[in-house]
Amino acid sequence: MDELNKARKKIDELNEKIALLLDERVALVKEIGNIKKKIKIPIIDKERENKIIEKLSKLNYKSAQFQDIRNIFEKILSISRIIQDCSYNIAFLGPRGTFSEQAAQRFFSPSCNFVPLKSISDIFRSVRVGEADYGVVPIENSTTGSIGLTLDLILESDIVVCGEIIERITLCLIAPKITEFKDIHQIYSHPQPFSQCRKYLEENLSNSELITTKSTANAVETVSKLKNAAAIGSELAGKIYDLKIIRKGIEDTPNNYTRFFVIGKSQVPETGKDKTSIAFSVKHVPGALVKALKIFAERNINLTKLESRPSKTTPWEYFFFTDFEGHRDNKICNEALQELKKYTNMIKIFGSY
Incomplete structure (x- = not known):
């Protein structure tokens, strides 16, 4: 028992040292967060985080496995982002x-x-x-x-x-905590989720009245004040209005994803796992678009999106919205963008991320 107590005492001493070091680290994290905000650069810096983990991987550990150390520091880095984010x-x-x-x-x-x-x-x-x-x-x-x-x-x-x-x-069937599934007589939601859950509603709630709202969030807010009613919306909306999730994932097609852009004022540094979004319009000469796209193929740059959209100012002119793998500051990608200018009337780089 004395041996166990001695070991625990050492653990307690180490815990205190670790806690004080973490406190010191938090102070520096806050300082860095303020600097980032002042000079207008993003909080998330994957390149820096990868370097931290890589440096830790080169240390000599006597007892711990590196994967365990990595898991701990990934959690520390995650919390650091939260601390820096809170003022944004x-x-x-x-x-x-x-x-x-x-x-x-x-x-x-x-x-x-x-x-x-x-x-x-x-x-x-x-x-x-x-x-x-x-x-x-x-x-x-x-x-x-x-x-x-x-x-x-x-x-x-x-x-x-x-x-x-x-x-x-992921669409959820949401209702007040006192409402049972069998008691649902009205369902509120935006028209789009109704169409995306048509099969589920026909098979399980065919006798319920469908009432349209401006958004799924509006639907959940409305239902929070009613009885014998449910809404189709996000899990987050259910939590915000303190309602219960009766069924989760009621959409007919599971492959429903929305892609969002994070927009700001500062470029993100290269990480090695980047994507770049651009738009360009080609000159009205034969083969111009083919020549423009060939620039990427010759450099083995993968295009992940290519979409045309008509210009609002010039009739019959089209902008080609394009995403490709790589960062604008990468040597090969930068060469491609410079070469692209030869075949375009306009090129705009939205950002690398």
Whole structure:
């Protein structure tokens, strides 16, 4: 027993030392967060985090496995991001409880100040004038395609794309805690979720009245004040209004994803696992588009998206919105972008992330 107590005493002493070192680290994390905000660079720096883990992997450990050390430090780095994030204003497409907010919280941290705005245009304006540090805007859906307004606003503004979020759209049947499944007579939601859950509703709630709302978040808010009613919305909305999730994942097609852009004012440094988004228009000469695309193929640069959209100012002119793997500062990617200028009337780099 004395041997056990001695070992525990040493553990207690180490715990105190670790706690004080962590306290010292938190102070430095806050200082770095303030510096990042002052010079307008993103909180998340994957390149720096990877270097920290790589440096730790080279140490000689007598008892611990490196994977255990790695797991601990990945948690420390995650908490560090949260500490730095908490002073940031993040604009998203409201109201509260939307999938946009859910995506924003997953990318940043729930401790940030999340600001719901009425429109995508408002989010761009808020970031542009400095009311928000970052904005989260939908760019495309796996079933319904691109969000034209977002593409137009990125093209027209000097806002930088500094991140992306792929959010699985999981639809939940949500109701007050006192409501039982058999007692549901009315279901509230936006028309799109109704269509996405058509099969489930026909098989399980065919006698319930479907009532449309402006958004899934509005539906959940409405149901929070009713009896014998349920809403179709996000899990986050259910938590916000303190309701229960009766069924999760009621959508007919599981492969429903929305891609969001994180927009800001500063470029993100290269990490080695990057993507770049651009738009360009080609000259009206035979083979111009083929020659433009060949530039990427010759350098083995993978295009992950290519979409045309008509110009709003010049009839019959089209912009090609393109995503490719790699960072704009990477030597090969930069060469490709410089070469691309020879075959284009206009090229705009939205950002690497």
